[in-house]
Amino acid sequence: MKGKLRPVGSPVPFPRIRERQELPWAAPYHTEFMGSGTEALSLAVAIAIRRHSQVSTPEVIIPAYGCPDLVSAIVAQGARPVLVDLLPDCAYMSDTWIREAITASTVAVVGVGFLGIPERLEELSGICREHNLFLIEDSAQCFPPASAFKPHADLVVLSFGRGKPINLMGGGALLVRTDLAGQAEESVAQHPVSVLKVGMAWLIKRFVFNLLMRRLPYYVLERLPFLGIGETKFHRLVTISRLDLPESVLQAGLRDFQLRPLIHQRYDTELAGLEARGWKCLTSDRSEMSRNDLQQPVPLLRYPVLAPSKDMRDRAIAALNSAGIGASAFYERTLPQIDGVEAEVEGRDYPVASDFASRLLTLPTHENVTSADVTLIGRILLSLKEF
């Protein structure tokens, strides 16, 4: 038995600094470490709300397909999440629907990077400037954030949770553009600071965590239903705290990220034949990324592909998983279709986002994916018959 290749997630780095590097966004942004990415996003929303103190129920624009934590972060500030539909066959929000959604109560737009592909921040910041709104880049899934190279976003959110580009078993960061640090100060200072201690308990947790990522333990864990591994759930955000994060931990995370192989380039080659059969590799939009001035290719969090139909997607997931490959439908639904979220949002009908959710398939790209895995994945996907 070979076990199962996990769908996502890199090992927690060992905190030993060989060389100290400057954070890539150090010039344009001030960094505030936070308890999680959700807490960082919620604080970003609080900062945006403070600028519009005359608005009684502030509104924040987010994509209709995405992480339910977006909704938790917004409602925790007493604001209303306003969802907008996507552009066809990608995870970008539609500009037309964003403009349609803006009201006198809107305070911010959240541009959410998807699995390593940043949103079109230049376009979004243009819309935000016209309407005096903050642009928040949610870069929980993308590292480094696109704003590190072109500081289009006013505020940037990072996550160091499991299954994120840098896994520190939790934590996050809010980057505040330096010209706004003064006005953000009061909102930031309200929150207590907790200290992350890299002691024996942390090191043991790291050791166990990394062990469980391997193929055999992962195969067993996934079969324990009470763990609910890979499920998308809505959690209410209750407390927001800042984090005193030891520099050695973050530096180790940066180093490991830079050493991670670029396995998505193998997928680009191996899966090229799928496009003629009606599939779409979302990485073919990465010309967008070079527009964001990412000089060098960076690892993707997962490799996203759109199947020609939901039926084909579902059969692909079944076939890959029975071959020991953790292929996933990711969120599987639009935000209003996720349990607990529907009560927090108004709109229901987002046809483009629904179609995207029904055909998306994500493939693993972490450091334990081998060339043989990618070849196997290519063979399985290319052998699926159209009915």
Ligand SMILES: *Cc1c(COP(=O)(O)O)cnc(C)c1O
């Ligand atoms: C995971 C995630 C978050 C939340 O980050 P946590 O550190 O898990 O709280 C926010 N936004 C997006 C897009 C995410 O993927």
